[in-house]
Amino acid sequence: MESILPQVDALIQQGIAFVYSLAPLVAPTVVLCPPIVTESIATVATAISMDYETTAYVLGLFLAYPLGILMNVVPNGSMKHLFSLFFGVGILQAVLAIQWFHLFFVATVCYAVFIIMPTKVSLYIVPTFAMGYCVLGHLHRQYVNYMGWDLDFTGAMMIFTIKLWMIAHNIHDGHVLKTAKDEKNVPKATMKCKAFSLDTVPNPLQFYGYLFNFSTILAGPAFEYKIYANACDGTIFKTPSGATKTPSNVMPTLYPLLQSIVCMVIYTQVSESEGEERAAARNGRELPAR
Numbered sequence: 001m002e003s004i005l006p007q008v009d010a011l012i013q014q015g016i017a018f019v020y021s022l023a024p025l026v027a028p029t030v031v032l033c034p035p036i037v038t039e040s041i042a043t044v045a046t047a048i049s050m051d052y053e054t055t056a057y058v059l060g061l062f063l064a065y066p067l068g069i070l071m072n073v074v075p076n077g078s079m080k081h082l083f084s085l086f087f088g089v090g091i092l093q094a095v096l097a098i099q100w101f102h103l104f105f106v107a108t109v110c111y112a113v114f115i116i117m118p119t120k121v122s123l124y125i126v127p128t129f130a131m132g133y134c135v136l137g138h139l140h141r142q143y144v145n146y147m148g149w150d151l152d153f154t155g156a157m158m159i160f161t162i163k164l165w166m167i168a169h170n171i172h173d174g175h176v177l178k179t180a181k182d183e184k185n186v187p188k189a190t191m192k193c194k195a196f197s198l199d200t201v202p203n204p205l206q207f208y209g210y211l212f213n214f215s216t217i218l219a220g221p222a223f224e225y226k227i228y229a230n231a232c233d234g235t236i237f238k239t240p241s242g243a244t245k246t247p248s249n250v251m252p253t254l255y256p257l258l259q260s261i262v263c264m265v266i267y268t269q270v271s272e273s274e275g276e277e278r279a280a281a282r283n284g285r286e287l288p289a290r
Contacts, residue, residue, distance in 0.1 A: 081209035088212030
């Protein structure tokens with residue numbers, strides 16, 4: 001950081017120190033990850049010789065599979081949104097601890113903008129704020145640990161940014177379509193995305209449930225709010241007769257889970273073997289016969 005002007009460097013450090021000083025205020029919000037959970041994850045991490053963050057992250061990804069099966073039997077509507085939110089936040093708190101609050105803060109600010117500001121204004125403020133916060137998070141990591149590796153909130157924040165960007169356009173498209181006197185005057189992009197447009201801003205439970213959805217919170221993918229909402233209220237499963245028929249998701253869930261486990265085992269074995277070969281090459285010796 002020698003190339004940074006001393007005044008700028010001092011200002012950056014003051015800003016970082018201020019954010020860090022808020023940690024004691026945020027710590028009590030980590031309520032969905034009791035000590036027994038973190039201790040269990042730490043035990044697993046020690047047993048497999050991995051750091052806590054990576055172990056928690058991988059376990060969070062794998063946990064999405066059984067949770068997906070369980071969500072299929074949760075009653076449609078608010079209960080599904082609550083299920084999505086509860087376990088999404090729980091996984092985040094287990095992986096990121098107090099850093100989960102960055103995401104909650106961004107979501108809350110953006111929701112306030114949606115409620116208070118006209119859609120033509122929120123269309124620009126929300127994506128700009130989300131992207132700016134994500135960039136600052138990446139720059140902070142570069143500043144405090146350049147060329148190093150730490151698992152922080154920026155990975156999940158990138159998914160958040162995509163979702164917030166999409167929902168800002170969905171809400172704006174809904175307003176444009178609702179107020180247009182003739183669809184011929186509606187922009188082509190809006191008409192193309194008409195199926196995903198929103199007439200109103202989702203209520204807080206729906207909004208937070210979408211953003212913190214447990215199946216996408218760590219690594220995505222980010223999908224449109226309408227897709228999530230239609231799955232939660234059962235609309236996506238309606239038959240032509242109007243009845244709701246929810247298909248079983250057990251095998252469609254277990255198959256990719258099995259694939260993931262097999263790929264993980266192959267990766268760890270190959271990477272371990274390559275690591276030994278590289279170490280041997282550096283030391284100028286041959287590997288022992290297997």
